[in-house]
Amino acid sequence: MEICDVVIIGSGPAGLFTAINCSGDDRKVVILEKNKTAGRKLLLSGAGQCNLTHDGSIKEFLNHYGENGRFLRHVLYNFNNDDLLDFFRKRGLDFISNENGKIFPETLKAFDILNILLKECEKRRVDIRYNKNVKGVIYDKEERKFKIKTVEKVYKSNFLVIATGGKSYGATGSTGDGYRFANSLGHTIEPLAPSLTPLFIKKYPFKELSGISFENVFISLWRNNRKIRETVGDVLLTHRNISGPGILNFSRYVVAGDVIKINFVRTENEEDFRSEFVRKLQSNGKIMIKTFLKEYLLPKRFVEKILKIAGIEEEKCSQLSKEKRNELIKMLVSFPMEVEKLGDYHIAMATRGGVSLKEVNHKTMESKILKRLYFAGEVLDVDGDTGGYNLQAAFSMGYAAGRDIAKNL
Structure with a gap:
C-alpha cells in the first residue's frame, strides 16, 4: 500500500491541469494512467493540431455546451480562454486563430501543448505512473481515506480526482471507467450516448x-x-x-x-x-x-x-x-x-451524459456526496461544441479542482 496526498485517475488535460494546480514540494500528487503515455486523446484533437480553445467571449462560450452550460459558468469565468493562453505563452508557446475563431498553437502540433503540461508536472514533482489500470476505488469511512486498487498495489489517498474522460475514442483509453468508479462511490450517472458525431x-x-x-x-x-x-x-x-x-x-x-x-x-x-x-x-x-x-x-x-x-x-x-x-x-x-x-463512440469526439451535475459543486468540482472526491473533464455530464470548447472546459475544471484541493491540503 502506498500513501498519497492526492491521487488523480487519468492524464488527459483535466487530470494534468488538476495536478499542476494542486501540487507543491511537500505534497505527494500521483497520477495513475492506464496507457504507456499521457494525453493520447489530446494528441488527436484538431487532427493533431490541437484546437485548444476559441477566441469568443466567455459569456458567449456558455451557449456552446447544450443545456448544461450554466454549470460551467463559474469555472469558465474564473479561468477563461485568455488565462489558458497566458499559461502556455509564459512557457514559450504562442498561438494563431483561424477565420472561425478556433485557436491553435502556432506550431500546429498538439504535442507541444502536451509537452508543456508534462514539463510543468515534472517541475512541480507530480508523479505520473503509466500502465496503471485502476480496477476499483473505495472510500474507507474509518480511515477517511480513498483506496485505489490497481493490479500491482493499493494507493491510499486523502483526495481523489476522477478525470478519466468519457467513452469516445476508446482506443485512447477513454473506455468509461470513470463512470463505474463514480457510481461505486454513490454518484448517479446520467444516460450516456455519443456526441459530436456524424x-x-x-x-x-x-x-x-x-x-x-x-x-x-x-x-x-x-x-x-x-x-x-x-x-x-x-x-x-x-x-x-x-x-x-x-x-x-x-x-x-x-x-x-x-x-x-x-x-x-x-x-x-x-x-x-x-x-x-x-x-x-x-x-x-x-x-x-x-x-x-x-x-x-x-x-x-x-x-x-x-x-x-x-x-x-x-x-x-x-x-x-x-x-x-x-x-x-x-x-x-x-x-x-x-x-x-x-456514429458510435469510436468516431464520436465526445460523450453525452456522465456524472450528474446535481451532485457536484459547480465552483470547486468537489462531490456533494463525498468530501475530498473531485471530478474534472468529460466524465461529467457536460459536453461542448466543436471549436475548442471541450478542451477549454477541461482546463477550467482542472484549474478549479486543483486550486480547491491545494487550499484544503
Missing part, C-alpha cells in the same frame, strides 16, 4: 457526393412530426453519413428515428422563397431547370442529384409540372433525412 441516414441518397459541403445552412430536428429544435451550421456530405460542425454540434440532441431537415438555400421564410421561386420559373421559361438553379450557388453534382431525386430530367422551366415544382422546392428548403443511427 449521423447515419436511412436510404442515404448522397453517397456519390462525398466531400461536398454547405456553409451556414438551416438545420432542423423533427420528432413525431414535430419540430423540436433548429440551428445554423456547416454540413458536410460523406460517402457514409452527414457530418460537418453543424451536424456534429447538433448530434447531442438526436436519437435514432428522428428526422433532420436541411435548408440548402438558406432561406428564412419558406413561403416567400416558394413565391419568388415560382415567379422566377415563369419568367425564365425557356431556360433549362439545371441552368436556372445555378442562381442559388449550389454545387453542380448536388443539383444533378436533387433533380434526379425529384424526378426531373432535361426539362425547361416552363415544362415543370406543379407536382415536380413542389417536390423540388421541398428538396431545396427542407430536405428530409431519417436518422438510422448516430
Whole structure:
C-alpha cells in the first residue's frame, strides 16, 4: 500500500491541469494512467493540431455546451480562454486563430501543448505512473481515506480526482471507467450516448457526393412530426453519413428515428422563397431547370442529384409540372433525412451524459456526496461544441479542482 496526498485517475488535460494546480514540494500528487503515455486523446484533437480553445467571449462560450452550460459558468469565468493562453505563452508557446475563431498553437502540433503540461508536472514533482489500470476505488469511512486498487498495489489517498474522460475514442483509453468508479462511490450517472458525431441516414441518397459541403445552412430536428429544435451550421456530405460542425454540434440532441431537415438555400421564410421561386420559373421559361438553379450557388453534382431525386430530367422551366415544382422546392428548403443511427463512440469526439451535475459543486468540482472526491473533464455530464470548447472546459475544471484541493491540503 502506498500513501498519497492526492491521487488523480487519468492524464488527459483535466487530470494534468488538476495536478499542476494542486501540487507543491511537500505534497505527494500521483497520477495513475492506464496507457504507456499521457494525453493520447489530446494528441488527436484538431487532427493533431490541437484546437485548444476559441477566441469568443466567455459569456458567449456558455451557449456552446447544450443545456448544461450554466454549470460551467463559474469555472469558465474564473479561468477563461485568455488565462489558458497566458499559461502556455509564459512557457514559450504562442498561438494563431483561424477565420472561425478556433485557436491553435502556432506550431500546429498538439504535442507541444502536451509537452508543456508534462514539463510543468515534472517541475512541480507530480508523479505520473503509466500502465496503471485502476480496477476499483473505495472510500474507507474509518480511515477517511480513498483506496485505489490497481493490479500491482493499493494507493491510499486523502483526495481523489476522477478525470478519466468519457467513452469516445476508446482506443485512447477513454473506455468509461470513470463512470463505474463514480457510481461505486454513490454518484448517479446520467444516460450516456455519443456526441459530436456524424449521423447515419436511412436510404442515404448522397453517397456519390462525398466531400461536398454547405456553409451556414438551416438545420432542423423533427420528432413525431414535430419540430423540436433548429440551428445554423456547416454540413458536410460523406460517402457514409452527414457530418460537418453543424451536424456534429447538433448530434447531442438526436436519437435514432428522428428526422433532420436541411435548408440548402438558406432561406428564412419558406413561403416567400416558394413565391419568388415560382415567379422566377415563369419568367425564365425557356431556360433549362439545371441552368436556372445555378442562381442559388449550389454545387453542380448536388443539383444533378436533387433533380434526379425529384424526378426531373432535361426539362425547361416552363415544362415543370406543379407536382415536380413542389417536390423540388421541398428538396431545396427542407430536405428530409431519417436518422438510422448516430456514429458510435469510436468516431464520436465526445460523450453525452456522465456524472450528474446535481451532485457536484459547480465552483470547486468537489462531490456533494463525498468530501475530498473531485471530478474534472468529460466524465461529467457536460459536453461542448466543436471549436475548442471541450478542451477549454477541461482546463477550467482542472484549474478549479486543483486550486480547491491545494487550499484544503
